[in-house]
Amino acid sequence: MSSTPLHARVADSFGRQKLLSTLGARLLRVADGEVEIELPWSEAIQQQHGFAHAGAIAAVADSACGYACLTRMPHGSAVLSVEFKVNLLAPAVGERFVARGRAVRVGRTIAVASAEVVAHSVGKPEACVALMQATMMRVDPRNGAAG
Amino acid sequence: MSSTPLHARVADSFGRQKLLSTLGARLLRVADGEVEIELPWSEAIQQQHGFAHAGAIAAVADSACGYACLTRMPHGSAVLSVEFKVNLLAPAVGERFVARGRAVRVGRTIAVASAEVVAHSVGKPEACVALMQATMMRVDPRNGAAG
Amino acid sequence: MSSTPLHARVADSFGRQKLLSTLGARLLRVADGEVEIELPWSEAIQQQHGFAHAGAIAAVADSACGYACLTRMPHGSAVLSVEFKVNLLAPAVGERFVARGRAVRVGRTIAVASAEVVAHSVGKPEACVALMQATMMRVDPRNGAAG
Amino acid sequence: MSSTPLHARVADSFGRQKLLSTLGARLLRVADGEVEIELPWSEAIQQQHGFAHAGAIAAVADSACGYACLTRMPHGSAVLSVEFKVNLLAPAVGERFVARGRAVRVGRTIAVASAEVVAHSVGKPEACVALMQATMMRVDPRNGAAG
Numbered sequence: 226m227s228s229t230p231l232h233a234r235v236a237d238s239f240g241r242q243k244l245l246s247t248l249g250a251r252l253l254r255v256a257d258g259e260v261e262i263e264l265p266w267s268e269a270i271q272q273q274h275g276f277a278h279a280g281a282i283a284a285v286a287d288s289a290c291g292y293a294c295l296t297r298m299p300h301g302s303a304v305l306s307v308e309f310k311v312n313l314l315a316p317a318v319g320e321r322f323v324a325r326g327r328a329v330r331v332g333r334t335i336a337v338a339s340a341e342v343v344a345h346s347v348g349k350p351e352a353c354v355a356l357m358q359a360t361m362m363r364v365d366p367r368n369g370a371a372g
Numbered sequence: 373m374s375s376t377p378l379h380a381r382v383a384d385s386f387g388r389q390k391l392l393s394t395l396g397a398r399l400l401r402v403a404d405g406e407v408e409i410e411l412p413w414s415e416a417i418q419q420q421h422g423f424a425h426a427g428a429i430a431a432v433a434d435s436a437c438g439y440a441c442l443t444r445m446p447h448g449s450a451v452l453s454v455e456f457k458v459n460l461l462a463p464a465v466g467e468r469f470v471a472r473g474r475a476v477r478v479g480r481t482i483a484v485a486s487a488e489v490v491a492h493s494v495g496k497p498e499a500c501v502a503l504m505q506a507t508m509m510r511v512d513p514r515n516g517a518a519g
Numbered sequence: 520m521s522s523t524p525l526h527a528r529v530a531d532s533f534g535r536q537k538l539l540s541t542l543g544a545r546l547l548r549v550a551d552g553e554v555e556i557e558l559p560w561s562e563a564i565q566q567q568h569g570f571a572h573a574g575a576i577a578a579v580a581d582s583a584c585g586y587a588c589l590t591r592m593p594h595g596s597a598v599l600s601v602e603f604k605v606n607l608l609a610p611a612v613g614e615r616f617v618a619r620g621r622a623v624r625v626g627r628t629i630a631v632a633s634a635e636v637v638a639h640s641v642g643k644p645e646a647c648v649a650l651m652q653a654t655m656m657r658v659d660p661r662n663g664a665a666g
Numbered sequence: 667m668s669s670t671p672l673h674a675r676v677a678d679s680f681g682r683q684k685l686l687s688t689l690g691a692r693l694l695r696v697a698d699g700e701v702e703i704e705l706p707w708s709e710a711i712q713q714q715h716g717f718a719h720a721g722a723i724a725a726v727a728d729s730a731c732g733y734a735c736l737t738r739m740p741h742g743s744a745v746l747s748v749e750f751k752v753n754l755l756a757p758a759v760g761e762r763f764v765a766r767g768r769a770v771r772v773g774r775t776i777a778v779a780s781a782e783v784v785a786h787s788v789g790k791p792e793a794c795v796a797l798m799q800a801t802m803m804r805v806d807p808r809n810g811a812a813g
Contacts (some may be wrong), residue, residue, distance in 0.1 A: 243418035244425035247394065271390035274513075278391035279434050279453045284427020306426045307629060308654055310604055310751040310799060312778045314771045329797060330755045330781045334628060335601060335656065336796065356770060356778065356797045358751060360378035360602055360654060362629065366421075411731065454776060455801055457604040457652060457751055459631045461624045476650060477608045481775060482748060482803065484606045484650065503623060503631065505604060505652045505800060507749055536713035538719035541688065565684035568807075572685035573747045574725020581720050600720045604751035660715075 231255050233346035234300075235292045242288065250285050258328040260292040265321045277317035282324075282342050282355045286311060289326025290359040297331040303366045308327070309359035317354045319344030336361040378402050380491065381447075382410070382439045392459040397432050405475040407439040412468045424464035429471075429489050429502045436473025437485035437506040447489060450513045453501040456506035464501045466491030525549050528594075529586045538584065544579050552622040554586040559615045569609035576618075576636050576649045580605060583620025584632035584653040591625040597660045601629070603653035611648045613638030630655040672696050675741075676733045683729065691726050699769040701733040706762045718758035721782050723765075723796045727752060729801040730767025731779035738772040744807045746775070750800035758795045760785030777802040 231257040239245065239252045245262070248270055254261040262285045264270065264277070272278035291304045298304065326340040342355040379402040386392065386399045392409070395417055401408040409432045411424070419425035438451045445451065473487040489502040491515065526549040533539065533546045539556070542564055548555040556579045558564065558571070565570035585598045592598065620634040636649040673696040680686065680693045686703070689711055694703040704727045705711065705718070713719035732745045739745065767781040783796040 239422045241418075241420040242425065243415050244428055247416040248427075268390050269394040271388075273385045273388040274450070274452075276432060278389065279456070280395075280427060280431020281391050283430045283434075283456075284425060287426050287430075303421070305463075306460050308457065308459040308602065308631075309426070309430075310455065312455040312770075312799060312801060313453050314778055316452075329753075330794070337602075337755055339797070339799075353771070356780070356799060358753060358780075358797060360753060455749065455778075459623075459633055459652060459654060476606075477647070484608055484749075486650070486652075500624070503633070503652060505633075505650060506604060507606060532714045535712075535714040536719065537709050538722055541710040542721075562684050563688040565682075567679045567682040569742070572683065572725060573684055573728050573750070574689075574721060577724045577728070578719060578721020580794075581724070589792040597715070599715075599757075600754050602751065603720070603724075604749065606749040607747050610746075614759075 231296055237252045244284060248281050255371055258293055258297055260289050260326045262289045263321055263322045266319060279313050281309050285324040286342050286355060286357040289315055289324040289340045291361050293326035293328040293338050294331050294336035294361045297328050298363050303364045305362045306362055307360040307362050311355055311357040313355050315354050316351060321345050334363055347358040376389055378443055383414040391431060395428055398486050405440055407436050407473045409436045409471045410468055413466060430458050432471040433489050433502060433504040434485040434489045437473040438508050440473035440475040440485050441478050441483035441508045444475050445510050450511045450519055452509045452511055454507040454509050456504055458502055460502050462499060462501050466493045468492050481510055525590055530592055530654050538578060542575055543648055552587055554583050554620045556583045556618045557615055560613060577605050577619040580636050580649060580651040581635040583634045584620040586623050587620035587622040587632050588630035588655045591622050592657050594606055597658045599658055600656050601654040601656050602607045603651055605651040607649050609648050613640045615639050628657055632647060672737055689722055699734055699738055701730050701764045701767045703730045704762055705761060720754050723758055724752050725781050726765040727781040727798040728787060730765040730781045731803055732802050734767035734779050735771040735772050735777035735802045738769050739804050741789060744805045746803045746805055748801040748803050752796055752798040754796050756793060756795050760787045762786050775804055
C-alpha cells in the first residue's frame with residue numbers, strides 16, 4: 226500500500242466504515258479516479274448456496290465507486306451514494322474478490338462511477354462476477370468529518 | 373413469527389445465509405408474494421458517517437426481494453439475483469430497519485420484485501430510506517438444496 | 520383534461536418535448552406528485568417483433584417520472600433526468616399505454632420517482648408492462664424557460 | 667457498412683424496428699460482441715430544453731446492447747430487453763450521437779451488456795453523454811422471425 230496524500234485521504238474514511246471491517250474488506254489501491262477494495266472469502270459473507278452474498282459484493286463495489294469519485298472531488302468533500310445498480314454476472318466463487326471502482330464523470334454535485342468485481346482463485350483465471358453503475362453525490366460535511 | 377409451510381420454506385433458506393446473520397438480520401414475516409426482513413442498528417453495519425451502510429441496506433432488500441419471489445415459485449425452486457438497483461432516499465438512521473420485499477411479476481424463469489426499506493426509531497414517524505427494483509432468476513438446484 | 524395551474528405548468532413544458540409528439544404521446548393527468556402520459560399504439564413505435572419498443576416505453580415513463588417530481592418543486596424549477604432503470608415485465612402489446620409517474624421523494628436538489636406503464640386493450644384486463652425507478656435533478660434555468 | 671453474415675443478421679432485425687427509423691437512427695457497425703448505432707440530431711428527438719430526449723438516447727443504447735448480445739447468441743435466436751439502467755452524464759447536445767453497445771457476458775438465457783452514447787459535433791471533442799448497463803434475454807422465436 227502506498228502512502229500518498231490521496232491514499233491517506235481515502236484510507237482515513239475507509240477506516241471509519243465499520244461494515245467494511247465486519248466483512249473483512251481492505252483498501253487495496255488508490256489512484257486518481259480509481260480505487261480497489263479487496264474482499265477475502267469467508268463464511269461470514271456467504272449466501273444460502275455458499276457463494277458470496279450479492280449484498281457483500283454490492284457493499285465493496287459501492288464503496289469502490291464512492292471513493293473513486295472522492296479522489297476527484299475538492300478536499301473536505303464527503304461522498305454519499307444516491308443509487309447504484311449491480312448485475313451479478315456469475316456465482317461469486319473465489320478465494321478473494323477485488324472491486325475496481327472507476328470515476329466516469331465527477332460534476333459539482335453529482336458523480337457517476339462504475340465498478341467491476343473480479344474473483345481470484347489459485348490456479349484459475351480471474352472471473353468478473355459483478356458489474357456496477359452508480360450515482361454519487363458530493364456533500365460538504367459541516368462537522369469536518371470528510372469522506 | 374408464524375410457522376406456515378411458506379414461512380418454513382423461506383426460513384430454511386434464510387438460516388443458511390451467513391451474511392444475514394453476520395449483519396444481525398432476521399426474518400420478520402412471510403406471506404404470499406411478500407417478505408419482511410429486519411435489520412437492527414449496530415455498529416457492525418455502519419458506514420463512515422455513522423449511518424447504516426448502503427451495502428447492508430442493499431443486502432436485506434435484495435434478500436427480501438428474492439424471497440418474495442420464491443414464495444410464488446414451484447416447490448424445490450431456488451432463486452438467484454440477476455441484478456438490483458437501489459435508491460438511497462435518506463441517511464439510514466434508526467434503531468431498526470425493515471426491508472419489505474414484494475413480488476411484482478414471477479415468470480417461468482425471470483421474476484421482478486421491488487422493496488422498500490423503512491427506518492424505525494422510538495418516538496419518530498417511520499421513514500423510507502431506500503427503494504429497490506430487482507430482477508431474480510429461478511433455478512432448479514440439482515442437489516436438492518432449495519431456496 | 521383539467522386546467523389547474525399545476526396542469527398548465529406541466530403542459531407548457533410537455534408541449535415543448537418534440538420527441539413526445541413524434542411518438543404520439545399526450546399528457547393525460549396532472550396531480551400533486553402524480554402525472555400520467557398516454558402513448559397510443561402506432562407502427563412508429565414498434566420494435567422488431569411488433570411490440571412497442573422499450574425506448575418508447577422508457578421515454579413516456581421517464582417523462583412521467585420527471586413531471587411527477589416537477590409538481591413538487593418550487594415554481595420556476597426545471598427537471599433533468601439523472602438516471603433511470605426500467606424493467607420490461609411483459610411484451611408491450613396493447614391499443615394504448617399509460618405511464619403513471621409518482622414522486623417518491625423530492626429533495627432540494629435530488630428527487631426520486633417511480634412509474635408503471637400499463638397496457639390497455641378493449642376486452643382485456645389492463646396489464647403492467649414496465650416498471651421504472653428514476654433519479655431526477657432540479658435545476659434553476661437561467662433563461663426563465665422552466666420545466 | 668460491411669456486408670458480413672453477422673452484419674446482415676443484425677441489419678435484418680434492425681430494419682424491422684420502426685421506432686429506430688422514426689427516430690432517424692441507422693446501424694453503423696456490427697462486430698463480434700459490439701454494435702454501433704448512429705442517431706443524427708433532429709427536432710423530432712428533442713426534449714423541452716432542446717437537447718436529445720433521454721428516451722431517444724435510451725432507445726438507441728438499448729438496441730445497441732441487445733444487438734451486441736445477439737452477435738454472440740446461436741443463429742435463430744431473438745433477443746428481448748429484460749431491463750436497462752441509463753445514466754445521463756451530460757446534456758445530449760451534438761450533431762449526431764453514436765451508441766456503442768458491448769456484450770459483457772452472454773449466457774444460455776441471460777445476457778448482460780453495456781453501452782455508452784457519445785455526442786459528436788464538428789470542431790469539438792467527442793463527449794460521452796450516457797452510460798447504460800442492461801440485461802437481455804435470449805428467446806427462441808417459434809415463428810422463425812429471428813432477431
